Amino acid sequence: MRSRKFAPSNRLEIIGIDGLPEIREGNDLTRLFLEAVEAKKLKLEDGDAIVFTSKVIAKSEDRVVDLSGVRVSGEAERIAKETEKDPRIVQLVLDEAKAVVRLMKNHVIVETKHGFVCANAGVDESNVEEGRAVLLPKDPQKSARLLKREIEERSGKAISVLISDSFGRAFRDGVMGICIGVSGIPALVDRRGEEDRFGKIAQITKEAIADEICAAVNLVMGEFREGVPIAIVRGLKLERCESDIQELLFSKEEDLFR
Amino acid sequence: MRSRKFAPSNRLEIIGIDGLPEIREGNDLTRLFLEAVEAKKLKLEDGDAIVFTSKVIAKSEDRVVDLSGVRVSGEAERIAKETEKDPRIVQLVLDEAKAVVRLMKNHVIVETKHGFVCANAGVDESNVEEGRAVLLPKDPQKSARLLKREIEERSGKAISVLISDSFGRAFRDGVMGICIGVSGIPALVDRRGEEDRFGKIAQITKEAIADEICAAVNLVMGEFREGVPIAIVRGLKLERCESDIQELLFSKEEDLFR
Numbered sequence: 001m002r003s004r005k006f007a008p009s010n011r012l013e014i015i016g017i018d019g020l021p022e023i024r025e026g027n028d029l030t031r032l033f034l035e036a037v038e039a040k041k042l043k044l045e046d047g048d049a050i051v052f053t054s055k056v057i058a059k060s061e062d063r064v065v066d067l068s069g070v071r072v073s074g075e076a077e078r079i080a081k082e083t084e085k086d087p088r089i090v091q092l093v094l095d096e097a098k099a100v101v102r103l104m105k106n107h108v109i110v111e112t113k114h115g116f117v118c119a120n121a122g123v124d125e126s127n128v129e130e131g132r133a134v135l136l137p138k139d140p141q142k143s144a145r146l147l148k149r150e151i152e153e154r155s156g157k158a159i160s161v162l163i164s165d166s167f168g169r170a171f172r173d174g175v176m177g178i179c180i181g182v183s184g185i186p187a188l189v190d191r192r193g194e195e196d197r198f199g200k201i202a203q204i205t206k207e208a209i210a211d212e213i214c215a216a217v218n219l220v221m222g223e224f225r226e227g228v229p230i231a232i233v234r235g236l237k238l239e240r241c242e243s244d245i246q247e248l249l250f251s252k253e254e255d256l257f258r
Numbered sequence: 259m260r261s262r263k264f265a266p267s268n269r270l271e272i273i274g275i276d277g278l279p280e281i282r283e284g285n286d287l288t289r290l291f292l293e294a295v296e297a298k299k300l301k302l303e304d305g306d307a308i309v310f311t312s313k314v315i316a317k318s319e320d321r322v323v324d325l326s327g328v329r330v331s332g333e334a335e336r337i338a339k340e341t342e343k344d345p346r347i348v349q350l351v352l353d354e355a356k357a358v359v360r361l362m363k364n365h366v367i368v369e370t371k372h373g374f375v376c377a378n379a380g381v382d383e384s385n386v387e388e389g390r391a392v393l394l395p396k397d398p399q400k401s402a403r404l405l406k407r408e409i410e411e412r413s414g415k416a417i418s419v420l421i422s423d424s425f426g427r428a429f430r431d432g433v434m435g436i437c438i439g440v441s442g443i444p445a446l447v448d449r450r451g452e453e454d455r456f457g458k459i460a461q462i463t464k465e466a467i468a469d470e471i472c473a474a475v476n477l478v479m480g481e482f483r484e485g486v487p488i489a490i491v492r493g494l495k496l497e498r499c500e501s502d503i504q505e506l507l508f509s510k511e512e513d514l515f516r
Contacts, residue, residue, distance in 0.1 A: 208432030
């Protein structure tokens with residue numbers, strides 16, 4: 001048995017924050033979040049990572065669309081037929097998209113204007129009134145930065161903010177929590193140059209830490225019911241820095257699967 | 259503000275288990291794990307999900323290969339040149355593969371015999387002695403089942419076992435924890451038929467819960483140093499059942515990106 005020099009045992013806590021009202025345009029999410037934390041007799045701590053679902057961000061930013069007002073183009077009609085989807089939803093997806101990546105029954109896989117490759121551009125009819133749909137936040141990276149700054153100012157704690165959504169993947173069934181905006185910690189941890197336990201130098205490993213955090217909180221949020229729109233991850237030992245979700249995205253040229 | 263009926267606030271704890279010796283073929287992982295838990299003055303609880311990295315499983319099953327003994331085929335030589343990789347590693351990758359999916363510099367993306375689409379068939383030279391490489395476990399689904407049964411028998415607790423690895427993804431940079439074997443909980447939670455908070459019925463959402471759990475534990479394991487080869491996730495509220503990692507895998511015909 002060889003001697004080992006590795007980090008001591010590590011504990012992480014994930015705390016779901018529920019009890020928020022239905023979010024409407026213009027709501028002060030920072031205040032609602034801090035009130036919900038207090039109502040649970042919790043206190044924020046330095047280093048907490050706070051994850052908001054994209055849906056509460058989108059609702060607070062009025063990214064909710066009334067389907068009856070959507071004007072459907074010929075292209076949307078055609079794709080709607082091919083995919084057996086609601087033409088109004090397809091129109092919203094196309095409006096949010098930079099490029100169509102793949103089409104299949106019930107799915108339009110696109111690259112969104114933000115650069116995310118996902119089904120239906122994240123346009124979602126669940127957890128909103130009948131006849132309406134929620135888009136992804138317009139600029140979730142900016143939303144994350146603003147929320148981080150506001151929460152830090154009002155709480156006095158050094159925290160990070162992530163915005164999560166649930167995306168399907170290539171190769172594997174099922175959706176998974178994924179990050180669409182991050183502020184205060186790295187999006188990607190680059191481990192190149194670190195030594196392994198045999199003293200060899202890592203060559204290529206980068207870890208998508210922001211996506212792992214958003215996947216982790218899905219375990220307390222549940223994907224569908226949206227009863228827990230915010231979660232705190234406590235115990236992460238990450239450097240504090242500004243990063244950008246763009247660091248996680250392959251361009252089309254780098255991407256083997258587009 | 260409408261009335262809401264959703265699950266109460268939820269807390270999850272992730273506990274990294276370190277302090278295990280370097281694992282060798284034939285080691286009794288169940289005993290080493292239970293001793294490490296006891297050394298930390300922890301007690302297993304009913305409902306705990308226990309995640310093992312694939313590497314400790316592979317090492318205990320003698321899936322470590324001495325590169326000097328690898329005989330390189332013409333095909334491996336050719337792919338090694340194209341990808342600028344060690345021909346002996348390429349040979350191991352081909353031996354583990356059912357099909358080559360994509361080739362690029364330093365990467366051979368394959369479908370493994372298990373059905374996992376990943377870089378280099380999971381063959382890894384980190385955290386093993388110089389001149390050796392670790393393969394994925396031969397049948398990680400079976401390994402998960404065996405470990406679950408043994409841990410339950412010896413601890414008297416109703417637990418689940420998952421085996422994790424770190425895979426790259428399409429569309430996004432960085433690796434992420436992912437599940438390659440699961441026993442005792444669902445691999446995939448099917449939410450079709452559940453109501454959202456507006457009483458509408460979910461149509462299509464399936465959540466890759468086993469992958470989310472393995473992504474979450476990567477936050478305490480670290481991807482590279484392998485100081486924390488096992489982690490306990492405590493507080494999950496999942497039905498107890500037998501499942502199979504195959505439920506998470508798209509066949510080539512279902513997969514839009516192969």
